[in-house]
Amino acid sequence: MIDPVDLEQVLDRELKQLRRPQAPRTLLPRVMAAAGRAPAPWYRRPWIAWPAVWQVASVILIAGFAGGLAFVPVPSRLVDIGRTLSGAAALIRVVSQVFLQPIAMYVLVLAISLSVACAALWSALNRFAFGEASHQ
């Protein structure tokens, strides 16, 4: 018969002598499979997939940073550099109007076509070569 006064200690000793239950063998594969399907942490996702709070915070931060830059006094040397760059920009503008604008449309169409072709090729590879189709 166990004395009621000692019951707590007796039970404590008995319970702590119990072997720790072992996890079933199915747990590890379940966890790994679920982890494979789990989305990456928000900070590893594209900005568009971040939580709304972080999106808003990041926009505010960047806007604050950009706004803060406007109030930073610009050194005179930087002003000189700006003027030089402005002259260079004017030169580039003239060159582009003379040489690049006539072919710009063709370059754009070519770039879009190549992008679409690459996307189609990647999709086909993904589906047939890497086995995405077998998972569906």
Added chain:
Amino acid sequence: MTDTDRFEAFVREFQDMVFATAVRLLGGAAEAEDVAQTVFLRAFERFDAVGTSPQAAGWLKTVATNLCLNYLSRYRARWQFFSELDPPAAGSRAGVSDSSGSFAASLALPVTAIDLDEADRHARLERALRGLPDHQRVPLVLFHFEAMSYDQIAAALGVSLGKVKTDIHRGREALKKELSILDRSR
């Protein structure tokens, strides 16, 4: 070693501890496995911080305990109701199937073997513990296995201190009967 390998090693290291915490709090292996999976997915989401932390075990245990308590309060609404009943009426588990049978049934089992070895003794005590009704088992497990005080248990469960003491006392009395049976069989 890839991140996947590191996470797998992490799960291997802590899976028994997490599962043991869950199965003793919930009383059922299937539910405990679900909760353990959720615990490790939480760890996976912040594995950069948790994976290398020396407090990983404590963090996992805390998350497992909280998830189990959430589970119990969410899915076993009869917790409060049963806790107000007398132990014999509350002996049946609240809506959970248990392959090992109810505690009352385990008490009624005739002990035919004269020499129960230590493993059998532990197995029966473990079964009796898991067979306790939720409102007795959970505070008992928190007290004896998680080293929580009565006050902490009352705060964690959202019940009064008196109720925690009463439930733990009743749980101990029930386990005492099991121990008496085991001692008599020696």
